Amino acid sequence: MKALEEKILAEGKVCSGDILLVGGFLNQRIDTDFIFRMGEEIHDLFKDSRVTKILTVEASGIAIALAAAQCFHVPMIFAKKSSASNFSGDVYKSKVHSYTHNKDFEIAVSKDFIKKTDSILVIDDFLATGEAVEGLLDIVKQAGAEIAGVSAAIEKGFQGGGDALRAKGIRVESLAIIDEMDGENIKFRS
Amino acid sequence: MKALEEKILAEGKVCSGDILLVGGFLNQRIDTDFIFRMGEEIHDLFKDSRVTKILTVEASGIAIALAAAQCFHVPMIFAKKSSASNFSGDVYKSKVHSYTHNKDFEIAVSKDFIKKTDSILVIDDFLATGEAVEGLLDIVKQAGAEIAGVSAAIEKGFQGGGDALRAKGIRVESLAIIDEMDGENIKFRS
Numbered sequence: 243m244k245a246l247e248e249k250i251l252a253e254g255k256v257c258s259g260d261i262l263l264v265g266g267f268l269n270q271r272i273d274t275d276f277i278f279r280m281g282e283e284i285h286d287l288f289k290d291s292r293v294t295k296i297l298t299v300e301a302s303g304i305a306i307a308l309a310a311a312q313c314f315h316v317p318m319i320f321a322k323k324s325s326a327s328n329f330s331g332d333v334y335k336s337k338v339h340s341y342t343h344n345k346d347f348e349i350a351v352s353k354d355f356i357k358k359t360d361s362i363l364v365i366d367d368f369l370a371t372g373e374a375v376e377g378l379l380d381i382v383k384q385a386g387a388e389i390a391g392v393s394a395a396i397e398k399g400f401q402g403g404g405d406a407l408r409a410k411g412i413r414v415e416s417l418a419i420i421d422e423m424d425g426e427n428i429k430f431r432s
Numbered sequence: 433m434k435a436l437e438e439k440i441l442a443e444g445k446v447c448s449g450d451i452l453l454v455g456g457f458l459n460q461r462i463d464t465d466f467i468f469r470m471g472e473e474i475h476d477l478f479k480d481s482r483v484t485k486i487l488t489v490e491a492s493g494i495a496i497a498l499a500a501a502q503c504f505h506v507p508m509i510f511a512k513k514s515s516a517s518n519f520s521g522d523v524y525k526s527k528v529h530s531y532t533h534n535k536d537f538e539i540a541v542s543k544d545f546i547k548k549t550d551s552i553l554v555i556d557d558f559l560a561t562g563e564a565v566e567g568l569l570d571i572v573k574q575a576g577a578e579i580a581g582v583s584a585a586i587e588k589g590f591q592g593g594g595d596a597l598r599a600k601g602i603r604v605e606s607l608a609i610i611d612e613m614d615g616e617n618i619k620f621r622s
Contacts, residue, residue, distance in 0.1 A: 271545040272508040274501040301490035301510065305498050311464040318462040320491065355461045 243283050243417040246395065247430050249276065256423055260370075260398065261342075268367055268395060269302035280417055281309025284365065284393045287415045288314075291390045292361040295319055297382065299338075299349055299366065299374050306395050307365040314363075319356070321349040321378060334384045336377035341370070349377050356385035369394035369416055372403020379412070391415060398423070399431050433473050433607040436585065437620050439466065446613055450560075450588065451532075458557055458585060459492035470607055471499025474555065474583045477605045478504075481580045482551040485509055487572065489528075489539055489556065489564055496585050497555040504553075509546070511539040511568060524574045526567035531560070539567050546575035559584035559606055562593020569602070581605065588613070589621050 255263040267273035284306075293314050298307035299321040311318035324347060333350040340347060356362065364378045375392055382389055389412060397404045397416035400423065407414050422429035445453040457463035474496075483504050488497035489511040501508035514537060523540040530537060546552065554568045565582055572579055579602060587594045587606030590613065594604045609621035 265542060266544065270510060270512065270542060272498060272501070272510075274498065274508055275505060277498070278502060300492075301494060301512075304491060304494040305508070308462060308464065308467070308495050308498055311462070312468060315465060318464055318495070320460060320462075322460065322491075352455060352460060354456065 243280070245276075246280065246418045249273075250396065250418060250420075251428060254428070256425060256428065260401065260423065262396065262398070262420070262423065262428075264396065268306070272305045277305050277309045278312070280306055280395055281311075282313055283417055284310040284363075284415070285313030287393065288363055288391055291363070291413075292388070293363045293390045294360045295356065295362050297321065297351070297356070297362050297364050297378055299323065299378060302368075303366040303374075306367055310363070310365055310393070317355075319351060321351045321381065323347050323349055334381045336380040336384075338377040339373050341373070349374075349381070351381050353385070356382065356387050358386040360385070360387040361390045362387050363390040364392045365394070367395050369397040369404050369414070370401040372401075372406055375403065375407065379407075393417070396420065433470065435466075436470065436608045439463075440586065440608060440610075441618060444618070446615055446618065450591065450613065452586065452588070452610070452613065452618075454586065458496070462495045467495050467499045468502070470496055470585055471501075472503055473607055474500040474553075474605070475503030477583065478553055478581055481553070481603075482578070483553045483580045484550045485546065485552050487511065487541070487546070487552050487554050487568055489513065489568060492558075493556040493564075496557055500553070500555055500583070507545075509541060511541045511571065513537050513539055524571045526570040526574075528567040529563050531563070539564075539571070541571050543575070546572065546577050548576040550575070550577040551580045552577050553580040554582045555584070557585050559587040559594050559604070560591040562591075562596055565593065565597065569597075583607070586610065 332353040391413035397419040399421040419431035522543040581603035587609040589611040612619035
């Protein structure tokens with residue numbers, strides 16, 4: 243998505259090697275009109291697939307997942323990052339390692355919300371090593387549902403998570419893939 | 433909002449006195465079409481006010497805040513619940529007590545995202561004792577911006593947070609206000 247690449251170049255900030263800050267439009271401060279354009283783009287990519295629900299993980303995946311869900315007219319589910327006191331009933335859980343915060347955490351989704359008959363599109367703001375997405379896919383598998391695919395706004399191609407999923411036969415569509423990132427120099431996959 | 437009251441009665445579950453579970457449509461699993469109807473309703477209520485940005489707190493406020501932001505065509509900002517490693521620059525912070533989790537936490541917003549010239553509409557999924565909203569309003573005040581008002585999807589009127597804000601002269605508009613909640617018996621403010 244050319245407009246996203248241009249926005250990353252104009253507004254993104256590269257910090258300490260492999261961190262890209264896009265808090266000005268994608269997380270923390272959401273550029274509302276732009277996030278709905280990204281949602282439409284994800285819908286265009288997957289509109290011929292069967293998608294019955296969209297799954298993401300709190301917190302920064304929620305906005306883009308909801309923007310896409312609006313186009314599909316399907317429910318959007320977000321995994322919670324710990325088994326909070328307001329879960330009702332049984333949950334599917336998966337362990338995820340966060341490289342950003344250097345710790346393991348658990349993600350959980352109530353068993354009421356994913357059924358065997360579902361076909362799930364997994365969406366997140368970033369796809370780097372793929373840990374969070376792998377956790378979400380693990381939950382989809384536990385539920386016995388189908389995986390429609392994975393879509394991220396920004397994939398850090400150089401961290402390998404997206405390509406590892408593609409190698410397993412999962413359809414992964416990222417709106418912008420960064421293959422190299424070095425200070426001000428950002429190189430996108432063409 | 434009559435449709436929301438009906439949805440609460442049909443799909444909500446009252447647990448242990450003052451907890452209302454609406455994870456099936458408002459948090460965790462989002463009823464996408466319905467959340468955008470709620471966003472339009474908030475826009476209808478505040479469309480004659482000056483609103484330059486919408487502010488909420490992660491995670492379950494994000495969906496309804498974004499749905500409203502789409503109608504206003506303004507940015508949506510969500511406060512983070514702790515000073516995470518991917519904050520850049522200075523942040524406004526406020527301490528909030530969570531009754532649900534019985535602990536204090538800090539919420540923070542980058543100073544880049546709220547300016548003195550802004551007029552902020554604060555949105556959250558729930559308004560109960562008002563702790564989270566008070567923290568968000570404290571951040572708006574620190575930034576020297578104007579408060580356009582507060583809107584929640586569901587206000588637990590019997591916990592007093594909304595009325596305490598109204599008593600301070602803040603415009604609070606909740607889409608459904610529950611004045612009594614006792615097992616299956618939910619009484620809305622008319």
